[in-house]
Amino acid sequence: TNKSDTHLSQLASVGQIAAGIAHEVKNPLTAVKGFLQLLKQKNDEQYIEIAQAELENAIAILQNLLHVSKPDLDDEPFESIDLAAELELLTQLFQDQFYRVSLVKEFEHTGSYIYGKKNQLKKVFFNLIKNAFEAIPENGSITIRHTADKERVMITIEDNGVGIPANKLEMLGTPFYTTKQSGTGMGLTLVFSVVYQHNGSIHVESEEHVGTKFTITFPREIGRIKRKEVVKLDLIDHSS
Numbered sequence: 413t414n415k416s417d418t419h420l421s422q423l424a425s426v427g428q429i430a431a432g433i434a435h436e437v438k439n440p441l442t443a444v445k446g447f448l449q450l451l452k453q454k455n456d457e458q459y460i461e462i463a464q465a466e467l468e469n470a471i472a473i474l475q476n477l478l479h480v481s482k483p484d485l486d487d488e489p490f491e492s493i494d495l496a497a498e499l500e501l502l503t504q505l506f507q508d509q510f511y512r513v514s515l516v517k518e519f520e521h522t523g524s525y526i527y528g529k530k531n532q533l534k535k536v537f538f539n540l541i542k543n544a545f546e547a548i549p550e551n552g553s554i555t556i557r558h559t560a561d562k563e564r565v566m567i568t569i570e571d572n573g574v575g576i577p578a579n580k581l582e583m584l585g586t587p588f589y590t591t592k593q594s595g596t597g598m599g600l601t602l603v604f605s606v607v608y609q610h611n612g613s614i615h616v617e618s619e620e621h622v623g624t625k626f627t628i629t630f631p632r633e634i635g636r637i638k639r640k641e642v643v644k645l646d647l648i649d650h651s652s
């Protein structure tokens with residue numbers, strides 16, 4: 413097989429990111445320039461409004477990027493999170509929307525916790541599952557697994573969709589990289605950013621026309637394991 417497999421340890425190169433940003437911001441700014449020129453020729457209020465809307469567009473793009481590059485700027489607190497429980501809720505949302513798709517859940521409810529920002533993590537798995545849905549045919553299938561050992565919590569999202577060509581794997585996570593008609597190319601940028609902020613890692617395996625598997629690994633919250641063990645000992649004490 414020509415299965416490609418990569419450990420993605422960092423975002424794509426600065427040059428690719430710069431090219432993406434330049435491209436996205438250049439369009440609205442060029443429009444503003446054009447409307448200012450028109451305004452010189454004819455003092456029409458409409459031109460000002462359009463120019464303003466284009467500037468707002470450019471600012472929104474930059475704000476989006478800023479948020480992704482510095483996710484700790486938001487004030488969401490870190491907390492203990494039972495990822496299996498959160499995934500259960502999230503997948504229910506998808507199941508209702510895409511009932512034709514086979515969504516297989518294999519969750520080990522290990523009582524394992526990770527320390528993180530709940531809303532950010534929800535966005536991570538929302539984006540990964542959404543990408544899987546967008547990659548598969550109507551009767552495709554997506555399998556989501558959750559396992560944990562003493563040190564790590566691992567989640568895999570596997571689809572039998574279009575797959576990703578080997579030479580495109582390194583593009584994943586680059587802002588604005590998309591192969592979709594109406595894609596934003598910001599989903600995986602957010603995924604990478606948040607996972608790294610949580611000291612996690614991302615591993616991608618893909619084969620064209622066969623499917624794609626994302627593996628996300630987080631350090632397990634050690635303090636929480638200790639507290640659980642203490643509770644267990646207490647119970648034993650009471651029953652003896």
Ligand code: ADP
Nearest residue numbers: 543544547575590591595596597598599600624
């Ligand atoms: P978007 O979904 O808006 O295109 P993303 O950052 O979420 O942006 O994904 C970037 C690109 O990575 C997609 O356009 C697609 O080409 C590829 N991709 C991501 N996930 C998958 C997947 N599960 N299967 C196939 N291709 C994928």
Ligand code: MG
Nearest residue numbers: 539543599600
């Ligand atoms: Mg996406």
